[in-house]
Amino acid sequence: MLEVIDVCKSYGGEPLFENVRLAVPAGSAVAVVGANGCGKSTFLRGVLGIEAFDTGSVVLDGAEFDERDPAVRAAVAADVEELPSFPDLSVREHLELMAHAHAVPEAAAVTENVLRELQLQSAADRMPATLSSGQRRRLAFGAWLVRPRRVLVLDEPEQRLDTDGRAWLADALLTERRNGTAVLFATHDRALVDQVADDVLRIGR
Numbered sequence: 001m002l003e004v005i006d007v008c009k010s011y012g013g014e015p016l017f018e019n020v021r022l023a024v025p026a027g028s029a030v031a032v033v034g035a036n037g038c039g040k041s042t043f044l045r046g047v048l049g050i051e052a053f054d055t056g057s058v059v060l061d062g063a064e065f066d067e068r069d070p071a072v073r074a075a076v077a078a079d080v081e082e083l084p085s086f087p088d089l090s091v092r093e094h095l096e097l098m099a100h101a102h103a104v105p106e107a108a109a110v111t112e113n114v115l116r117e118l119q120l121q122s123a124a125d126r127m128p129a130t131l132s133s134g135q136r137r138r139l140a141f142g143a144w145l146v147r148p149r150r151v152l153v154l155d156e157p158e159q160r161l162d163t164d165g166r167a168w169l170a171d172a173l174l175t176e177r178r179n180g181t182a183v184l185f186a187t188h189d190r191a192l193v194d195q196v197a198d199d200v201l202r203i204g205r
């Protein structure tokens with residue numbers, strides 16, 4: 001279970017959010033919603049330890065969240081920033097690399113399944129820089145799909161997806177829940193909240 005306990009964040013003395021508290025048990029999904037600029041991405045970056053909260057704490061399975069701990073990184077998959085890519089590795093090679101890094105058995109076969117699921121087979125031998133923005137989004141999904149995860153943190157995963165892609169996303173997140181993953185995602189897509197979330201955290205007004 002992922003817990004966020006009384007976190008606060010200000011920039012330049014202006015509070016973005018104060019005393020935010022939430023729990024994401026295994027098999028549940030919490031949506032973070034709110035207007036542009038209210039602090040959703042800042043909140044998710046804080047949860048992941050990419051950026052420090054001013055006060056409060058994040059706890060994973062009873063222990064303080066420390067992204068430097070390999071066990072934490074093995075458990076937590078995230079897609080909150082543009083996926084960094086190596087200019088001379090193909091889409092397929094990126095996914096295989098991620099699978100190998102997480103010691104996934106039969107990484108090549110897992111990668112082929114994920115390419116098929118994301119309808120990226122025809123782009124598998126291309127470099128990420130040549131993909132469309134929606135295809136890059138799908139590659140970012142691939143990076144968490146090929147690896148084990150107990151917690152999944154996503155920032156506006158619906159962005160740049162076509163209609164089929166959005167339907168796929170809702171199904172994929174429901175599958176994550178069924179598999180026991182704790183899902184925390186920021187979104188502007190009300191339909192996705194209704195389909196997937198069992199709790200909603202509203203930041204700002």
Ligand SMILES: Nc1ncnc2c1ncn2[C@@H]1O[C@H](COP(=O)(O)OP(=O)(O)OP(=O)(O)O)[C@@H](O)[C@H]1O
Pocket residue numbers: 011016034035036037038039040041042043
């Ligand atoms: N490093 C920073 N220094 C100062 N202000 C920042 C910094 N990072 C973010 N902000 C400000 O904090 C506010 C919240 O930004 P954030 O990206 O978290 O919002 P958001 O809710 O994710 O927005 P959106 O829905 O547009 O993606 C914005 O006003 C942003 O300009």
